[in-house]
Amino acid sequence: MADAQDIIDRLMNDERFQRVARFSNKVYADEPILTTGRQMKTYLPDRYREMRAISRWQPGREGGQGRWLSEAELFYRQGMFMADFEDDCPYHGTFKSYYPTYNAMSDRQLRGYFTWRAAVRRGTIEETSLSFAYVYLYELICGIGVEGGADGFGRLSSFWRAYREFSPEIDRFARVWLQDYVVYHGLDPKLVADQKGMRFDRAVAALIEVQTEALGRAGSDAARAPRRSAKQGTLLPPDPKLEGRLAHAVDTLSTYRILDGKFGREHPEAVCHVVTAVWVQLHRYYDKHRKAGIIESLFGESAELPYTMFASAVFFDPVRHPDTEVALNPLCHFRCKDGLWTCDRLHGSRSRSAKLGEVLRTIDRSLRNASSYPHPLKDEKIPRYLEQIVEREVAAWLAWSEAHAPRHIDIDLSKLSGIRAVAAETREALLIDEEREDTPINHDDALVPNYAPAGSTRADQPAKETAPGPSNARPVPPAPASNAAARPDPAATFEAQVVGGLYADAPQPASEPTEPQPAPDGAHPLTPAQQAYLAALCAGDTAAAARALDAANTTEDLFVDAINEALFDLIGDTAIEFGTAGPEPVEDYLPDIEELLHHA
Numbered sequence: 001m002a003d004a005q006d007i008i009d010r011l012m013n014d015e016r017f018q019r020v021a022r023f024s025n026k027v028y029a030d031e032p033i034l035t036t037g038r039q040m041k042t043y044l045p046d047r048y049r050e051m052r053a054i055s056r057w058q059p060g061r062e063g064g065q066g067r068w069l070s071e072a073e074l075f076y077r078q079g080m081f082m083a084d085f086e087d088d089c090p091y092h093g094t095f096k097s098y099y100p101t102y103n104a105m106s107d108r109q110l111r112g113y114f115t116w117r118a119a120v121r122r123g124t125i126e127e128t129s130l131s132f133a134y135v136y137l138y139e140l141i142c143g144i145g146v147e148g149g150a151d152g153f154g155r156l157s158s159f160w161r162a163y164r165e166f167s168p169e170i171d172r173f174a175r176v177w178l179q180d181y182v183v184y185h186g187l188d189p190k191l192v193a194d195q196k197g198m199r200f201d202r203a204v205a206a207l208i209e210v211q212t213e214a215l216g217r218a219g220s221d222a223a224r225a226p227r228r229s230a231k232q233g234t235l236l237p238p239d240p241k242l243e244g245r246l247a248h249a250v251d252t253l254s255t256y257r258i259l260d261g262k263f264g265r266e267h268p269e270a271v272c273h274v275v276t277a278v279w280v281q282l283h284r285y286y287d288k289h290r291k292a293g294i295i296e297s298l299f300g301e302s303a304e305l306p307y308t309m310f311a312s313a314v315f316f317d318p319v320r321h322p323d324t325e326v327a328l329n330p331l332c333h334f335r336c337k338d339g340l341w342t343c344d345r346l347h348g349s350r351s352r353s354a355k356l357g358e359v360l361r362t363i364d365r366s367l368r369n370a371s372s373y374p375h376p377l378k379d380e381k382i383p384r385y386l387e388q389i390v391e392r393e394v395a396a397w398l399a400w401s402e403a404h405a406p407r408h409i410d411i412d413l414s415k416l417s418g419i420r421a422v423a424a425e426t427r428e429a430l431l432i433d434e435e436r437e438d439t440p441i442n443h444d445d446a447l448v449p450n451y452a453p454a455g456s457t458r459a460d461q462p463a464k465e466t467a468p469g470p471s472n473a474r475p476v477p478p479a480p481a482s483n484a485a486a487r488p489d490p491a492a493t494f495e496a497q498v499v500g501g502l503y504a505d506a507p508q509p510a511s512e513p514t515e516p517q518p519a520p521d522g523a524h525p526l527t528p529a530q531q532a533y534l535a536a537l538c539a540g541d542t543a544a545a546a547r548a549l550d551a552a553n554t555t556e557d558l559f560v561d562a563i564n565e566a567l568f569d570l571i572g573d574t575a576i577e578f579g580t581a582g583p584e585p586v587e588d589y590l591p592d593i594e595e596l597l598h599h600a
Helices: 002-012 037-041 046-052 071-081 107-121 130-142 148-163 168-184 196-224 240-252 262-266 268-289 294-299 354-370 384-403 413-430 433-438 490-503 528-539 542-552 556-571 587-598
Strands: 301-307 324-329 332-337 340-347 576-579 582-585
Touching: 046 071, 046 107, 071 130, 107 130, 130 148, 130 168, 148 168, 168 196, 168 324, 196 240, 196 268, 196 294, 196 324, 196 340, 240 268, 240 354, 262 268, 262 354, 268 294, 268 354, 268 384, 294 354, 301 332, 354 384, 528 542, 528 556, 528 582, 528 587, 542 556, 556 576, 556 582, 556 587, 582 587
Parallel strands: none
Antiparallel strands: 301 340, 324 332, 332 340, 576 582
């Protein structure tokens, strides 16, 4: 030590140093120009001394009573004082503190922190003591070294994403502080929309929304069929769009992912329907037998409670926050009143539900067993009520699926020739002697389908003659000459029903639109009572319709069937159908019906 000091003194007294302008014009009285290694280790620039000089005691104004600053306020004042300071003295030791602040650091640790912070601000984030990282987060939360809320959030988010690669445990607090930062500074909630807690809340909100639709559908079904047995299942016929949404919401919140399983991928329609039906039944069960509903039992109850912004952090704001309300999502609302914060949200588990996973696994196992799936699941002990609900809905779905499965009809074309031959023999046996003499039998003709291309006629069938009149008038067939001629031909009927189906795809003669025409000889197809009833229905006069029905002295069902049968040849379809308010004319045929009544 003596030798080192002797060398320093000799250098300082050297005339060459004395003649240098910068040494001769400036006097260094507080610190030496040249220092030893030990002196350099304990050296502290004046900026740190000034920072440490900031007292925790705040004297009162004009002789008023003073106060002690809190640790958070002192950290804020010191941080604002050192906001733009940089150092170049790396620290390779370790700094650990439960609530790390500048006061908790030694001089060397202080210099090491501000050296590390300078590199972070330049974009170089290196691993250091975790307490240093938390001090930097505290600075950003307090607004030290940032310009506005958007800039602060960007710095906070980028540093968290980079440093979590070194210390993943930083997620525990940083995620919550990011959410609080958005609320406190009124930023766009979409900035934290990808966080786990926000995704969870959105999933629960989506489940509640689609659950309301499913319960409304189930309620309307029960109102239409109040005597429907529970064994007939819920929400049948199925609604694939609604059931897919609810099943996806349930699957997202469950520890057991039924839609990602082998059976769920191969039979998504069955899984989605049964999951939806079971959820509706569980909702009803919880409302009837439990104190809390199924949502509250699985994910917690919603309540508004006091909230501490940036909890577990060193945070101070010299200005009281104005009154405000912020909604991060449909299930999470923040409110500030007179500087005090409250939060209205679900207070419970914010992770996937194991109880819900038990429900979905039971559904998966029951569907596999009922459909004889080659990869069954092992049985597990489950509540009796759950087993009954799942088995009932699975059985109802399988029964409905089987009843509405598409039917496949196979026709053996090799047997058609034999069928035609039998038809020809049957026709021959039914003819009387006069018909045999007038109509020669051609057995080969029975083997030819009764079909002719458009615009042509069969050689053995004369072209139909139509009476003179408008081009769109309906041809009126002549009255039968005898009972024998009016009798239908069994072979032709059989051929039209069985054999004719083979030529369903063949081109058919284009048909022109027809209009209702009165019956031959001026006879109307409807009786006066039927005309009065039909006119009353068209006019919406229920009283007149009731009087016409009383005059007919019959039931309304039979009366309406008689009218439909009488008008079928003219309209080609049902003219009156039963709606929710009773019989009513089909709207598409109203012009035809009114024209028919007009010609009556």
